[in-house]
Amino acid sequence: MDDREDDRGTGHGHGPGPVFGHGLVLGKFYPPHAGHHHLVRSAAARCRRLTVLVCASxxxxxxxxxxxxxMRAVHPEAxxxxxxxxxxxxxxxSDPAVWDAHMTVFRAAVPDRVDAVFTSEAYGAELGRRFGAVAVTVDAxxxxYPVSGTAVRADPAGYWPHLAAPVRAALARRVxxxxxxxxxxxxxARALAGHYRARGGVWAETRWVPExxxxxxxxxxxxxxxARPGAGFDDVTWDAADFELIAERQSADEDAAAGAGSPVLFCDTDALATTIWYERYLxxxxxxxxxxxxxxxxxLWLLxxxxxxxxxxxxxxxxxxxxxxxxxxxxxELTRRGLPHLLLTGPPGERLRTAVAAVDELLARGWHFADPLPERG
Incomplete structure (x- = not known):
């Protein structure tokens, strides 16, 4: 029995298995999670070349x-x-005509011959048959990784450990x-990060971004x-390039912290604030x-x-x-732009309590993902 027949018969991707020329993984990745990445890595280990097809409605x-x-950020391999x-x-x-419609999309996106399709779904066998390829099932x-896209969409914070840095960076609530x-x-900013870290669990990784x-x-x-030992800070001169660099670096630091931290991130200023500082100096x-x-x-902005x-x-x-x-x-400026903001007044303890209440309200609203197309058959 050759390798293609053996894989089609077992339907499992355990062990080193054969090396395929061109493999395919496809899915909505809405959003991608650890199970998806396990599937991609399993397929990549068995193929000389792998195409990952992201299908969105x-x-x-x-x-x-x-x-x-x-997906490109998480899987940069050549x-x-x-x-x-x-x-x-x-x-x-269950509808052959619907399958034909999907295959038209798939074939347009992946016109080359496919030797193996890797899935964790029951439709894998039919997908392989239609591509004329071996169907390999991985961790069905x-x-x-006990996670699904449906579960993540319903509760991103609850499945935060299953999300890669680019997805965390996109979903983290930034204050x-x-x-x-x-x-x-x-x-x-520092006190808020400390408050949420103390809650433990997924919040233990809460970070704040310095200015x-x-x-x-x-x-x-x-x-x-x-150069001038007697100079004071008011002797420092500024130009437009300074503020452009500050804004870019502040945003990059924010993105990095959001990708590595908890579902909430606290920032001591941001690029929007830099526009005001630009106005103040130049x-x-x-x-x-x-x-x-x-x-x-x-x-959310706390002023x-x-x-x-x-x-x-x-x-x-x-x-x-x-x-x-x-x-x-x-x-x-925050009002003019219609951005959610809150003025913090009073002594430090009162300001922190007010801020925590506002952040808790933000988190309680949760995340919203539009429902994907319903599945039948």
Whole structure:
């Protein structure tokens, strides 16, 4: 008996098995989870070349391009190619005409000969037959990874450990603390992260993202002092490129932390705040910084009021006289853009309690995924 017959007979992908030329894995990956990645890696280990076909329907709420990007990020191996296709055909595994419609989509996306199809689903045998390929079943009982796309969509936080970094980064609820100088943004962001880490479980990995602009300012000031030992912080000069770099780095740090942390992330400022700091130092608006801010995935902004908070000059601050103006600008801009925000007032304990209540409300609203096309047959 040859390898093709043996695999078709057993229907299992256990053991090293034969090496196929071109393998195929397909699915909605809505969103991709550990079970999907196990399937892809199992197939990749048995094929000289593997195509992963991401099929999205128009009714689903995660764009096809984003799912393709997620799968490419998790599976960057040279012999794995991830492609995407929109498939709006009904899902009825008992209807040959529906199968024909799906195969038209599949063949258009993957025109080359397929030697083996790898699935964890009951439809794998028919899919293999229609491709003229060996059907290999991998962990059909979900024993290795007890998770499904349906379960993840219903409760992302409950299945957080089964999600890879790109998906976590996209789904994490991002809470940004913004405010004028010396109003407690760092203290609040750090305290919030500590509060949620203390809840344990999936929340134990809760992170906060420091303000990159502060680090950048300290380094810029240090260079100036090395050249002019008597210079003060108000002697530091700024240009548009500084703020563009700060916005890009702040966003990159935020994305990295979101991918590595819990279902909630706290940020000490963000690229949107950088647009206000640009205005404060250079006047006007920066299209480049605005473009970075427009890519953001933030869900809630907490604005720290300057009222009742003493100004502490730590050597990197020069705007005590502008604090009221800055608070007003943040509030005006958040309102103008229609972004959810809350003004934190009172002593530190009251501010933290108010912030926690707002974040709990955000998390209680959960995540919303549009239902995929119903499956029949």
């Amino acid at each position: 128009s009714v689903e709420s995660v764009p096809l391009a984003e799912r393709v990007a997620w 012999h794995i190619e991830v492609v995407g296709a929109v498939d709006d055909a009904p899902v009825d595994y 009982g979900r024993i290795a 940004v603390v913004v405010g004028a100088e010396s109003t407690g943004t760092t203290t609040t 990159y602009g502060r680090r950048f300012s300290a380094e810029k000031y240090a260079r100036l002092r090395a 006047g006007g608006r920066s299209p480049a910084v605005e473009a970075v801010a427009a890519r953001g995935r933030q869900h 720290t009021d300057h009222t009742g908070v003493p100004f502490e000059d730590d050597g990197l601050r020069d705007g005590e006289h502008l604090r009221a103006w800055m608070t007003g600008r943040f509030r005006t």
